[in-house]
Amino acid sequence: MYIVKRLLTMIVTIWLIATLTFIIMKSIPGDPFASDANVLPEEVLQNIRAKYNLDKPLPVQYALYMKNLLTFDLGPSIQSETRDVNTLIADGFPVSAVLGLQSLVIALLFGILLGIIAALNHNRLLDHVAMFLAIIGISVPSFILAPLLIKYFAVEWKLLPVASWGTWAHSILPSIALATTPMAVIARFMRSSMLEVMRQNYIKTAEAKGLSPAAIVIKHGIRNAILPVITFIGPLFAVLITGTFVIEKIFAIPGLGKYFVDSIFNRDYPVILGTTVFFSTILVITLFLVDISYRLIDPRIKLTSRGD
């Protein structure tokens, strides 16, 4: 019952997002075909508008769009003349997903590790070092970090290629650049959550039982402390796997991230809607999975909708 209700809510959410995006997007001034390079004669513009159904009244455009959405057809891209939004996503998403997953793994692994080390060495040198790193990670934006990584790893030491996409070596620097900020955030979450947990009575009980410190930390500590981190990685996962504009631009990665920004500048309506709908679908699914995973990690949490 919970799952059915949840699924219905998800569909309504996506529809609402698509509708709102449609309204907002059509209310920005500007025309996808406007250009300084060649202002087209009105008749030619009409021909081109007709090609994209933009000559029809807005409600009709909306209805047509929703009809296509039901068949998972996101329409043609205005900017890439011969390609449609489905292809753009099919080409770009796998690239962004690989990059996003790689950086998520890095962020989780090192973030959790740093957080635990900091918490277990509370107010000692290692704690300060770990938190210093975390603060740097949060405050140095990726568009500063990325060129620095390129400068040293690619230009000075010639260990990795500067940019572009193709081999695994190409993905290392962008993954690191992308992982740094989430890693730092996770480390801080993990630290405070871990500190909280380690003060609990059941930890003291475990100590009294004579469990080894490692067993206490792994079985009782991490398992309880990780819940807030999971809440955070839900949306993070959705953001990372759908690509990020800045990193993709700096490293010339053919991912999905650029479309979120470029489509708005170009007023490429089908791409604006397509990427927004795609992202929100991934996001609501992820949030759903996060809710389910709570239950797996902590059996005390029950999955119920309000009123049940």
Added chain:
Amino acid sequence: MKKVFASIFALLLLVSTVLAGCGSKGTSEDGAAKNIKQEITLNAMSEPPSLDPALASDTTSGWIIDHLFEGLYTKNQKGEPVLGAASDVKVSDDGKTYTFTIRDNAKWSDGDPVTAQDFEYAWKRVLDPKTGSPFAFYMYYIKGAEEYNKGKGSADQVGVKALDDKTLQVELKAPLGYFDKLLTMWTFYPVKKSLVESNPKWAAEAKGYVSNGAYRLTEWKHNSEVVIEKNQHYWNKDAINMEKVTWKMVNDATTYYQMYKTGELDLIATLPTDAIAQEKNNKEFKVVPYFGTYMFMFNVNKEPFNNAKIRRAFAMAIDRKAIVENITKSGEKPAYAFVPYGVNTPDGDFREVGGAYFEENVKEAKKLLQEGMKEEGWSKLPEVTLIYNTAENHKKIAEAVQEMLKRNLGVKIKLANQEWKTYLETTDQSNFQMARMGWIGIFVDPTVILDYYLGDSPNNRTNWVNKQFDDLMAKAKVEQDDKKRYELLHEAEKVLMTDMPFIPVYFYSQNYLTSPKFKGIVYPVNRFPDVRWAKKIAE
């Protein structure tokens, strides 16, 4: 025409042998050249929006398409139009009917012959209202073309006809002095009729893509790279040295600059501003004039720019040298007219013949401003707002102009910026007093520049309409004698520059870094570099 082409070719052969001789260091040049893989990696900066000649309307797509296709005319190393896919042309006495003979050995990259029917089909496809080709209006010089494109005529009435497999007849509405230049544009390239008819998405992927030029498309990884390789069926393939050209798509200036430094790219354009100072004395650094003008448009219907003297006063009060030397810094030239450098005329470069139409003179500018205000009966100049589209360089230039006007004329203007597409809408609706704009000629002729301010030009956002100017332009277009044609164009520019519905600021330039391993790259004044004749001389 054939003779000219042959002699240029011979000259080239000679030059290349001489150059090759210079480069050899002990080893036999032939042997060395054979061992060097003739490959070059360029940067397209972004995904080309379309590799279909009918749909492309940007220079990135055009850069690649120009290497893949060849029109009836093509450009030689000097940028002059020479016969390409056509071997011969006959022009009727009234200058209105052109009869082209398609080369016997002109072939598609799949080996099939290029036919006159392919051209007829390609051009009518551009004009077909259903195609929605953004550059269709460049064909309006052809009889019946405008009517068909605007839905008022039929394809049969268009003056393009294949008389047989190898003969193409083109009828123009009126004689056109630069029809050969126009024909080098990608909109006029042929497409393979049987392919395009059977597959409307033929140009979306490398697989199945067929072209008739020096290269064929072999790989297209969207948003990542385009690879083209020498077309073995190209009639003039012996003139092509470079076997393989790869375009990466790196948009970030710092990144592509670093890729050049590590050798991942062989040629880059538009260096990051901070790198220009660093590379200025590098032999690999090159600045080429670019066929375009940066300007501020006036809305002549809005005060105070309804007054020509005030417009002129503003133009004279700006220090262009300071702008190009301290702000843009990449070899731009101060502009005192509209048509940029780069048009070869019988009397020399069009700009040098025409000269400057005004000078910077603060004293004179102040006087003109006072006179203008007196004519209008203003004791105080109406408030002026200068708008520009949001970008760092436009902002810096606008701020400099604001400061110069304050210092030189004592006029305080306001600045406002808007995001690009919003900006285009604002200026299209003439909702401005003074606005920045740039214009780049799609082919190198004063006409494409001056047409900008025709009374009925959709580009003309200034509300300035001048019958004398329009008449001179119309006359110039049908003038068959090149010398007279340029004279008329000079006269037209003079009329425009006397009234000044805009302030020219500078003529654009384009900067490049090119690896010293390459020779023979051509840098046209309104396109990205042409590598058809390039040669790699060192690993």
